Amino acid sequence: MVDLQFPASLFLSVIPPLLFLIWAAVRNPSSSTSTKIPSSYPVLGSILVIWKNKERRVQWISDILTSVPNLTFTLRRPFGYRQIFTANAANVQHMLKSHFYNYPKGEVFRRTLRDFLGDSIFNADGDNWKFQRQVSSHQFNTRSLRKFVETVVDSELSNRLVPILTNAAARKTVLDFQDILQRFAFDNICTIAFGYDPAYLLPSLPEAKFAVTFDRALRLIAERFNSNIPFIWKIKRALSVGSERQLKITVEEVREFAKGIIREKKQELKEKNSLESEDVLSRYLSSGHLDEDFVTDVVISFILAGRDTTSAALTWFFWLIFNHPGVESEILKEIKEMNSEEPVYDEVKSMVYTHASLCEAMRLYPPVPVSTKSALKDDVLPDGTLVKKGTRISYHPYAMGRVEKVWGADWAEFRPGRWLELEETAKKWRFVGRDSFTYPVFQAGPRVCLGKEMAFLQMKRVVAGVLRRFKVVPVVQNLEPVYASDFTSKMKGGFLVKIEERVPGTEI
Numbered sequence: 001m002v003d004l005q006f007p008a009s010l011f012l013s014v015i016p017p018l019l020f021l022i023w024a025a026v027r028n029p030s031s032s033t034s035t036k037i038p039s040s041y042p043v044l045g046s047i048l049v050i051w052k053n054k055e056r057r058v059q060w061i062s063d064i065l066t067s068v069p070n071l072t073f074t075l076r077r078p079f080g081y082r083q084i085f086t087a088n089a090a091n092v093q094h095m096l097k098s099h100f101y102n103y104p105k106g107e108v109f110r111r112t113l114r115d116f117l118g119d120s121i122f123n124a125d126g127d128n129w130k131f132q133r134q135v136s137s138h139q140f141n142t143r144s145l146r147k148f149v150e151t152v153v154d155s156e157l158s159n160r161l162v163p164i165l166t167n168a169a170a171r172k173t174v175l176d177f178q179d180i181l182q183r184f185a186f187d188n189i190c191t192i193a194f195g196y197d198p199a200y201l202l203p204s205l206p207e208a209k210f211a212v213t214f215d216r217a218l219r220l221i222a223e224r225f226n227s228n229i230p231f232i233w234k235i236k237r238a239l240s241v242g243s244e245r246q247l248k249i250t251v252e253e254v255r256e257f258a259k260g261i262i263r264e265k266k267q268e269l270k271e272k273n274s275l276e277s278e279d280v281l282s283r284y285l286s287s288g289h290l291d292e293d294f295v296t297d298v299v300i301s302f303i304l305a306g307r308d309t310t311s312a313a314l315t316w317f318f319w320l321i322f323n324h325p326g327v328e329s330e331i332l333k334e335i336k337e338m339n340s341e342e343p344v345y346d347e348v349k350s351m352v353y354t355h356a357s358l359c360e361a362m363r364l365y366p367p368v369p370v371s372t373k374s375a376l377k378d379d380v381l382p383d384g385t386l387v388k389k390g391t392r393i394s395y396h397p398y399a400m401g402r403v404e405k406v407w408g409a410d411w412a413e414f415r416p417g418r419w420l421e422l423e424e425t426a427k428k429w430r431f432v433g434r435d436s437f438t439y440p441v442f443q444a445g446p447r448v449c450l451g452k453e454m455a456f457l458q459m460k461r462v463v464a465g466v467l468r469r470f471k472v473v474p475v476v477q478n479l480e481p482v483y484a485s486d487f488t489s490k491m492k493g494g495f496l497v498k499i500e501e502r503v504p505g506t507e508i
Contacts (some may be wrong), residue, residue, distance in 0.1 A: 004493060017431070036067070037068065037073050038050075038064075038075070039202075043078060043080075043105045046076050047078050047228055050077070050228055051228075058370065059367045059398075061399065062087075062396060063400040068215060070383040071089050072085065077228045082391060083393070084387060084391060085391045085394050085396055087395070088381075090382040090383065091381045091395070092400075092437045092440055093437040093445075094381055096443065096444045096445035097437070097444065099379065103393070104125040104126070105372075107374070108390075110124075110125070116221040116299065116300070117297060118135045119297050120301035121133060121298070128254050133450065136267070140279075140450050145245050145453060152191045153188060153461050157465040160203070161180070163203055165469070166469075168498070169470065172498065174497070174498060176496055177318060177494075177495045177496075178310075178311065178315045178491050181310075181315055182307055183200040183205070183211070185307045185310045185323050186200050186303070188458060189302060190303070192306075193279055193306065194261050196265070210254070216246075216250050217253075218486045221486075224247070231384075254300060256298045258300055258303075262299065266285060269282060272312060281298070281353060304487070309367040310459055311367065312488055313358065314459055314463075316361050317459070319495060327357055327416055331467060334353045335468055348460045348464065351460045352429045353429050354463050354464070355419075355456060356417070356431055358459055359419050359439075363401035366401065367441070368487065368488055368489070369397055370398065370485075371397070371440070371443065372392055373395075374393070375388065375393060376389065397439075400438070400458050401439075405474065419432055419433070419504040469501060470499050472499060474496070
């Protein structure tokens, strides 16, 4: 049965008053640049100011959050639908740890995203989530991380990324560095998680049809998730028209790609007749969960986590350090001081200043700017906000990185030093982190990101490998790129750069 959850007759009956309310609101709209909580109208809610800010939704919500005393407000959408947004660390700790049981993804969340994410770990609660987390966790022990950085990442860096950058520097060609980093991350996650090398970062930069399709699916499912009038997408899905028809076709293509990987792995395991492979996909297929649709969900979730987050963080990082040459100099100094006789894993882990610079980049431009839960029961947040059963509540890492009371009056500055202390005796930097509820870029509590350490190892290895030999120079300078977000953030229009080799004899 089609789940519309809104009678068509009722929909038609509200059109005339809705049009009248739109006309009335247009005569006295809320300012699209206002940081005040937007005005709300009966039935209509704050739809007009929401529409006005749809291209900068993340920034607009952040502006409001950082302007209200408790860093929390309720956005009223049409037909009485409400969503709470918060940048209050105490509220985040309440949701993600102390009252974790009361803030699952929720049925509305899961139902909305199921067509794309299925029952994968990003769209799961309860026992299903616990099982997936337990199986996946084996991939993130020290032995696996060491193998990841010393074989997979290092090979991709030396044999693919560096030659591409060398060629671009010699030919003075323009690269979309965002695309290059996504290809790099995609090859990495497929190799480590599935034992499959898609070879997207070959020198020819082959057509990345799957990546384009995956991005389109992400954009369409994000439009559905952020819909202000949810019953409209449900009607479109039932009729198979418009964006919902596009989504169905695109998701089928994504899932067919994932199933191809699964079939190859099944054949490989059958021929070996034993679990010689240690990748995540082999573990799932050997755990008794042979349902292809479920394992497909797992593959898609790993691609989403491994490709988009690290590439987004690195894209903004390279743009920031170009605009802060003092920071780049400190990173280069750290790279120069690295002990080349150490194993790559130990060498990368010792990059304290680079680690701080990456944290600072993600404070300003988090790969996942907003994360949403749903209240299982009525509750009261630490700041006094009432939460009704079934209410969606979103914590906002993008806004949390801009709270002056937390980060100081210079919060807008890119300053890695805010994460460091100088050890007087050793004359070395010591990293000083923030608690994960103040800085929830990798989530926090029981659902804290399993791949956090893997992400840092990969990013630091890329930074060292690239900056040791090259300077990444944006084509467009003195203009901040547009921060765009579906589920993960991107630079709108890509990150066009020229690559310059460091002067011979001065490279590190």
